Amino acid sequence: MTINYPNGRPFQTFTTKHRAQSHSTAGHGDRGMSLEAEINQSNQFYQAQQIAVVHKKPTPIQIVNVDYPKRSAAVIKEAYFKQASTTDYNGIYAGYYLDFDAKETTNLQSFPLANFHPHQIHHMQSCADLGGICFALIRFVRKNEIYLLNGPDLFRFWERQFNGGRKSITRTELATSAYLIKPKINPLIPYLDAVQAIIDKNKGE
Amino acid sequence: MTINYPNGRPFQTFTTKHRAQSHSTAGHGDRGMSLEAEINQSNQFYQAQQIAVVHKKPTPIQIVNVDYPKRSAAVIKEAYFKQASTTDYNGIYAGYYLDFDAKETTNLQSFPLANFHPHQIHHMQSCADLGGICFALIRFVRKNEIYLLNGPDLFRFWERQFNGGRKSITRTELATSAYLIKPKINPLIPYLDAVQAIIDKNKGE
Numbered sequence: 345m346t347i348n349y350p351n352g353r354p355f356q357t358f359t360t361k362h363r364a365q366s367h368s369t370a371g372h373g374d375r376g377m378s379l380e381a382e383i384n385q386s387n388q389f390y391q392a393q394q395i396a397v398v399h400k401k402p403t404p405i406q407i408v409n410v411d412y413p414k415r416s417a418a419v420i421k422e423a424y425f426k427q428a429s430t431t432d433y434n435g436i437y438a439g440y441y442l443d444f445d446a447k448e449t450t451n452l453q454s455f456p457l458a459n460f461h462p463h464q465i466h467h468m469q470s471c472a473d474l475g476g477i478c479f480a481l482i483r484f485v486r487k488n489e490i491y492l493l494n495g496p497d498l499f500r501f502w503e504r505q506f507n508g509g510r511k512s513i514t515r516t517e518l519a520t521s522a523y524l525i526k527p528k529i530n531p532l533i534p535y536l537d538a539v540q541a542i543i544d545k546n547k548g549e
Numbered sequence: 550m551t552i553n554y555p556n557g558r559p560f561q562t563f564t565t566k567h568r569a570q571s572h573s574t575a576g577h578g579d580r581g582m583s584l585e586a587e588i589n590q591s592n593q594f595y596q597a598q599q600i601a602v603v604h605k606k607p608t609p610i611q612i613v614n615v616d617y618p619k620r621s622a623a624v625i626k627e628a629y630f631k632q633a634s635t636t637d638y639n640g641i642y643a644g645y646y647l648d649f650d651a652k653e654t655t656n657l658q659s660f661p662l663a664n665f666h667p668h669q670i671h672h673m674q675s676c677a678d679l680g681g682i683c684f685a686l687i688r689f690v691r692k693n694e695i696y697l698l699n700g701p702d703l704f705r706f707w708e709r710q711f712n713g714g715r716k717s718i719t720r721t722e723l724a725t726s727a728y729l730i731k732p733k734i735n736p737l738i739p740y741l742d743a744v745q746a747i748i749d750k751n752k753g754e
Contacts, residue, residue, distance in 0.1 A: 397675045399635050404607035405625065420610065420628040430604050434639060436648075439680030441641040470602045475644030 377532075379446050379483045379490075383433065386531030390437075396536060398435030398442060404428050430467045431478075437536055440543065441476035443468060448483045454512040455482050457505055465502050468495050477539055482522070484515065491522035492538040582737075584651050584688050584695075588638065591736030595642075601741060603640030603647060609633050635672045636683075642741055645748065646681035648673060653688045659717040660687050662710055670707050673700050682744055687727070689720065696727035697743040 380400065390396040409422035431445040445468075447459045460480075468478035478495035493501075493513070501521075505511045513521075523538035585605065595601040614627035636650040650673075652664045665685075673683035683700035698706075698718070706726075710716045718726075728743035 391675065394675070394678065397672070397679060397681075402607040402609040402631075402633075405610050405628070417629055420625065420630070423610070423625040423628060424622055425625070426607075428607075436646040436676050436679045436681045439646070441644070441646040443641075467602070470596065470599070471641050473599065474602060474641045476602075476641045 379448050379481070379533075380432075382527075382532045383446055383481065383535075386533045386535065387433075387435075389531040390536060396435060396437035396442070398433055398437070400433050401428070401430065427461070427463075429463055431464055437477075437539060438543070440539075441471065441474075442539065443471045443476050443478045444481060446481040446483070448485050450485050451512075452484070452486060452515075454510075454514045455484070455518065456512045457502060458511065460502070465499065469499060472496070472499075477542060479539070479542075481525070481533070481535060482513075482518065487515070489515075490525040490527070490533060490535075491518045492525055492535050493518060493522040494542050497521045584653050584686070585637075587732075587737045588651055588686065588740075591738045591740065592638075592640075594736040595741060601640060601642035601647070603638055603642070605638050606633070606635065632666070632668075634668060636669055642682075642744060643748070645744075646676065646679075647744065648676045648681050648683045649686060651686040651688070653690050655690050656717075657689070657691060657720075659715075659719045660689070660723065661717045662707060663716065665707070670704065674704060677701070677704075682747060684744070684747075686730070686738070686740060687718075687723065692720075694720075695730040695732070695738060695740075696723045697730055697740050698723065698727040699747050702726045 384400060387396070387398045387400075390398065404426040405420075406424045406426045407420055407422075408424065409420070411419045411421050413419065431443055433445065434441070434443045436442065445460070445464055447455070449455050449459065472478045472495045478498075480493045480498050481490060482493060483490045501513045501517070523541060525533055525535050525538060528534050589605060592601070592603045592605075595603065609631040610625075611629045611631045612625055612627075613629065614625070616624045616626050618624065636648055638650065639646070639648045641647065650665070650669055652660070654660050654664065677683045677700045683703075685698045685703050686695060687698060688695045706718045706722070728746060730738055730740055730743060733739050
């Protein structure tokens with residue numbers, strides 16, 4: 345269950361973002377480390393190894409009021425969180441454009457599709473149409489399981505809900521449709537193994 | 550000449566970002582339209598035509614203090630502009646990963662390399678090494694000229710300054726090394742024509 349603020353903003357997401365922005369000092373492998381922090385650490389590893397360059401986009405902010413104190417940095421005095429128009433992560437791996445989002449659920453057996461915004465799905469579809477590899481990283485927090493769900497499969501589950509289907513993806517469906525990512529030391533979340541499997545599969549088709 | 554705040558933050562860049570964030574109502578083709586606004590408009594056109602998906606990344610902000618008023622949106626009460634660790638734009642075109650930055654100068658005959666941060670060059674080099682197409686869009690504001698300078702050429706000019714060479718790229722050098730982008734109605738800045746020329750050239754080599 346996701347706890348929301350009265351305005352509908354999910355509590356969990358916001359905490360995660362805020363934590364990352366204030367440069368959490370949580371050590372690698374920390375059990376309570378957010379999915380975002382683990383992905384960022386994995387991306388740092390991939391970049392250091394010259395395997396991929398993937399970054400999380402900054403949280404979009406609507407700035408309303410800025411102060412310019414003399415002899416010191418500009419201070420934003422009033423700003424609001426904006427809805428992102430794309431996914432959170434993109435970059436390049438082996439010449440391929442990558443685009444993905446990372447989501448967590450505390451559910452045990454299904455992942456609610458409401459975790460995605462329609463424009464995120466639309467954005468991934470547009471990128472996939474142009475040859476990009478788009479996917480979702482989905483963590484079942486209480487199972488400590490991470491799945492990589494390839495775009496075309498995600499789009500299929502997404503469309504299903506508008507044809508009378510369920511508004512979630514079951515863990516059983518993910519176990520057969522998605523790639524289970526087994527955490528390692530370096531990188532913590534070796535998601536590019538699954539991406540390479542997708543590339544190989546696409547080439548074989 | 551770039552006017553800086555006492556803290557060294559360039560005035561021009563900041564105004565541009567702030568203007569874009571407050572959703573400038575300047576019409577298309579407006580002479581005073583910022584390079585960023587024109588690129589964003591061009592990207593909207595490319596995306597609508599399903600030619601490319603390219604977005605400007607949000608300005609990175611370090612959030613220090615947030616208020617959670619009851620029954621309304623969270624308000625950021627104190628935040629600071631952070632240095633971006635990558636370029637401003639990335640996306641996908643014809644299966645290729647694109648990564649670029651846009652810079653303006655009011656100089657008449659040369660573009661100062663100080664407009665780039667070393668980490669932006671490093672980021673573009675890393676992406677280019679993985680098969681991405683990285684470049685800079687450089688506008689001479691008072692000449693109303695826009696050049697697309699391909700990564701490898703940019704890197705060459707960048708390195709030159711550390712070998713006793715000049716700390717800028719002359720307009721004459723750009724005229725021979727870069728692609729002059731002739732503004733159109735739609736898109737305003739048809740930079741993908743030059744990108745396609747680079748792709749064709751790379752294939753021929």
